[in-house]
Amino acid sequence: MDKRKEANLRVKRDITNTLFALMQKKSLSEITVTELVDGAGVARASFYRNYCSKEDVLVTLIRDVLEDFRGKITFGPDGFYSYDTVLLSFQYFRAFSGYILDLYHSGFVSVLLEELNRFHESVEGTMPSSSIQKYQLYMYIGALFNTAIEWLLKKDPTTPKEMADFFFPFIRGRQIGPFSRDIPGQR
Structure with missing residues (x-):
């Protein structure tokens, strides 16, 4: 360089x-x-x-981290939403926890969520606005984001791998644990 x-x-x-x-x-x-x-x-x-502004410093940092993340993901048979990507996500949340928690405590964590949404939209590509499938994207990032925020706020010693092991079955449609009883049609 x-x-x-x-x-x-x-x-x-x-x-x-x-x-x-x-x-x-x-x-x-x-x-x-x-x-x-x-x-x-x-x-x-x-x-x-x-x-352009102080807010732009925050957005630029988030975008730079997401581009670094994009460079490290692999697209296997499960596509973008693979176990490896979930694990990498929790590793990034942990690695950048100081910034994330500062954004949270300063009331700017919504900037991070908005950038995560835009990032995932860019990964998925265009989808018809009438497609109900587009909401799966927001369900995924919302669940991942909220889980990670609570994990970081609690200073939970659970490792990124343990978090990925816990989280991944839910996004794969294999609800396990106490919640599976509450899902109609699940056995």
């Missing part, structure tokens, strides 16, 4: 880390771009070369 790209990545990382540190002390609306660039030790022009 050339030195300019490395320097720009460092600038983006410093801005992002400074924003999250400031969000520990005050709301995003109270943070100024001036204190953000001063805290990051970068020029104001560097901020605006990379971002």
